[in-house]
Amino acid sequence: DTAVSQTPKYLVTQMGNDKSIKCEQNLGHDTMYWYKQDSKKFLKIMFSYNNKELIINETVPNRFSPKSPDKAHLNLHINSLELGDSAVYFCASSPPSLNTGELFFGEGSRLTVL
Amino acid sequence: SQKIEQNSEALNIQEGKTATLTCNYTNYSPAYLQWYRQDPGRGPVFLLLIRENEKEKRKERLKVTFDTTLKQSLFHITASQPADSATYLCALDLSGGYNKLIFGAGTRLAVHP
Numbered sequence: 001d002t003a004v005s006q007t008p009k010y011l012v013t014q015m016g017n018d019k020s021i022k023c024e025q026n027l028g029h030d031t032m033y034w035y036k037q038d039s040k041k042f043l044k045i046m047f048s049y050n051n052k053e054l055i056i057n058e059t060v061p062n063r064f065s066p067k068s069p070d071k072a073h074l075n076l077h078i079n080s081l082e083l084g085d086s087a088v089y090f091c092a093s094s095p096p097s098l099n100t101g102e103l104f105f106g107e108g109s110r111l112t113v114l
Numbered sequence: 115s116q117k118i119e120q121n122s123e124a125l126n127i128q129e130g131k132t133a134t135l136t137c138n139y140t141n142y143s144p145a146y147l148q149w150y151r152q153d154p155g156r157g158p159v160f161l162l163l164i165r166e167n168e169k170e171k172r173k174e175r176l177k178v179t180f181d182t183t184l185k186q187s188l189f190h191i192t193a194s195q196p197a198d199s200a201t202y203l204c205a206l207d208l209s210g211g212y213n214k215l216i217f218g219a220g221t222r223l224a225v226h227p
Contacts, residue, residue: 004157042219104160105157105158107156
């Protein structure tokens with residue numbers, strides 16, 4: 001009965017590789033997000049999708065490409081991984097009502113680039 | 115420049131006391147401010163939301179204040195318990211509807227028995 005689930009939880013890979021993180025929510029929410037939490041613990045928004053449409057795209061390198069096949073899924077694909085991509089990536093979702101939405105976060109995917 | 119600042123040092127308090135955490139921001143005009151709790155290795159969990167026209171919000175042992183003149187929010191936990199030990203994050207909602215939250219780095223709270 002997990003609300004927002006991400007896979008994998010841990011990912012260790014070499015520089016230059018391509019990897020994906022998957023996210024699914026069973027809350028019926030319309031909006032999903034990807035956040036990055038770096039070593040200093042700052043959570044920074046990367047992308048937001050509402051009903052499969054991109055609505056927030058922060059200044060993220062275009063090596064990062066989100067894909068939303070339906071409103072319950074938002075996957076993150078990363079090409080040509082770099083050392084600086086090492087971080088914890090959190091998926092989140094929020095309910096349909098505007099202006100009052102709290103975020104429901106997944107447990108995070110820790111990416112380590114060697 | 116725009117900044118969100120939370121106490122960078124850990125806050126250590128005795129069980130039963132009131133914990134007060136501070137969130138200060140500059141050069142933002144958020145419509146909403148949210149507080150989250152994050153335990154090690156877990157995702158943040160929503161606690162409270164307060165709107166710019168609200169001075170105070172309460173939920174059980176939690177209380178949040180929001181002073182848009184001082185550009186500050188205070189987060190209080192009364193009758194604190196060791197189980198309240200965690201990192202608490204404040205987040206500003208700047209997007210006016212799309213939950214584009216800007217997070218502070220968080221304050222780690224340790225409640226000692």
